[in-house]
Amino acid sequence: MANPTVGQLVRVRWHDAHGSAANVVYSIDEIPHAPIEVVSYGILLKQDAVGVSIASEQCDMDSWRGYSFIPAGMLLFIEAVKRSRQRKPPPVLDV
Secondary structure: OOOOOOOOEEEEEEEEOOOOOOOOOOOHHHOOOOOEEEEEEEEEEEEOOOEEEEEEEEEOOOEEEEEEEEEHHHEEEEEEOOOOOOOOOOOOOOO
16 A cells, blocks of 8 residues: 555545445345445545544644544555646636
8 A cells, every 4th residue: 555644635445334224125135245445535634554534624724524534454545646737727808
């Protein structure tokens, strides 16, 4: 796995457990018996042997919200999102 640094925007691919609502009926053949693969994006808060924590929003420069914790055993891949080249701003039209 790559080692992005804290504060970088990251893409995390991981396996998630799943279920269904109690009001939906499935036959045994319709029930998926495997984790689903998920891709999450966020600002890296922490990465260690326990797992990865990311957040979608930074507040007041020292607080976070919209966070997710992904246990290390569920991680498939984590990488920093590379910035694309800067685009020129559109021209300002005089009206």
